[in-house]
Amino acid sequence: MKKIKKQNAARLLEKWQKEFTVFVPSKASGVAQMAVWDGQDLAFLEHNRNTVIPPKANFLPSIQKMFGFRKEEGGYVLEPTDEDPPKQLLFGIHPCDARAIAIIDMVFKDAYEDRYYLSRRQNTVLVGMACTSPYDNCFCTSLGFGPADATDVDIMLTDIGDSFLIEEITDKGKEVLAGAKDVMAATPADEKKARAVKESAKARVSTKIDTDEIGKRLPLVFDDRKFWEEISAKCVSCGICTFLCPTCYCFDINDEMLRDGSGARYRNWDCCSFAVYTKMPTENPREDKWRRVRQKVYHKYAFYPELFGIIGCTGCGRCIRQCPVNWDITQTLNSLPAGTPTKKQETQKSS
Template identity: 60%
Template sequence: MANKKVNKKDIAKLLNQWRQQFTVLAPSKENGVAQMAEWDGKDTSFLDWYRNTVIPPKASFLPPMEEMFRFQKDKEGYHIELPPTNEHKQLIFGIRPCDARAMTILDMTFEEAYQDPYYLSRRKNAVLVGLGCTNPCESCFCTSMGVSPTESTNVDLMLTDIGDQFLIEVVTDKGKELIAKASGLKEATKDDEAKAKETKETSYNKITRKLDTEGIVDKLQASFDDEGFWEQTAAKCISCGICTLLCPTCYCFDINDELVRGEGTRFRSWDSCGFPVYTKMPMENPRLEKWRRVRQKVCHKFEFYPMTFNVIACTGCGRCIRLCPVNWDITQVLESVPVKTGVRK
């Protein structure tokens, strides 16, 4: 399908058309924290202030807390009941290419071996409408992680700023359906395409932070037992967990029960390898020391995930740098991994 375009002032109209079929989520500030939230049908001011959300869009697929099932006991024993299924189809409007890439990375974990029904049903029912990033942050390093700030690879539709309008690339069949159901769109002209190309190039070049990940798996393997390096790396970390909880590719979760007046719920909630309790067993804790936890975080993303899925579990979104209260910087850490000969395995 040929590319389309839409006037920026018509975005609300477009979203309202989609809103008839989807729960439309768009960048919003809830209590001052930027995140994807249900769009109110009017406000498109995010087009002006939005750079990226603080809470990554993964929260719409793996919520910070979600009910897995309910249980109840009567004379016959325990009964288990699934929560009412959420049939709402979500349309995420304005997802950045780094975060869209993160969803593809998360899919690998949730699809692998045993299927995760909660995450996967949300993913199946959702459409992603990407919005190219033209004003990246200083902490962004997506281009070093193989992501362009305007790329369309992991979304269904991709919007690129071409002045008063957005160029719309139709990427998937889901995207084609969205376009078929929308009125008020125009065909993109050659001139529009040229403008989009220019925007993409300019945006790409705005990412100045670089990280060289060449040979990173081998380097981390060789330095796994370098306690001194990891202690130094972890020195200022305060184990707050922000870099993992707000990482778009982090997925670790906890499972707990709650029982209120005989009504039981099992729920899962985000968890973090940064917390000592995460691995705590009654008799011991393999990651009691902070440096072991920091090592786990770094190696999981840049060593273990590539070993298992052949991709680095980082998209360069920069949140862990931007949001860290003590200015811990993953790009500096990775660049300071000592180069060693003699690989661990």
């Protein structure tokens, strides 16, 4: 393994800046999010806390131009955008957010490739930072990984005091580190220190859910309307849990016109908490709030596993921390009634 002294980290970022747009966790615009590094601010090297806006925004921007169009004499002309987005390097993303990106990759690769998303993904290097300060409501360790998991990044850094320990995970990671002058070999003592840092972080993730038990109970409580009405009673359908969720990817598509007759099609984040999301001219399958809250929980914990073999939640805790009415998905999941199989479930089981 390798390491770099913290005082030299800026030089590594400068090296990367030559090839990539370098994004770092920043509070520059008020809300903590991945922002283009200004070449000066290094506060993020010491402030190891997760951003409020998840890095999904680097692949699926909250609003994104899909293409422009204008009307000429011969008819409409489309102007495709974004075929080859600039190369980006995300520095300091936490393992939960890296896992989230791996999770939504599956949707955008499935059946029809989503070029807007995948072209950004392909042009990206993920430099992870082992999380050393989980929040009280983080529960990543219940989801099969932990605050120092390096599976989903290209390079993993761990803060060991005066230096960062560096693990090269992918070839892409090795490539971008090649020739970095300030990178040195790590000593066994450094590695031991990193292990201790990781273990200590893991031990501090105190919120737990039992995914096996949830997997057993969810199929049984789907039709328990009373339970879902109670669970959803305080929800104000503001959508913040969706917009800040690192694995929520739903989007809307809209056209905008300019005065000169040209226009553009955009896509923007959308949200299953809104009744209008599924509204049709004559009916709406999720007009009821309890159905929308149920949809949210099941999409993450039942539908996603069925479709892609993985739970669509990383336990990052944003939906709990940012909720204006203190709705807590871990409480919901931990309070699922044992339930009884419905007639339909019985017949499905027996057939």
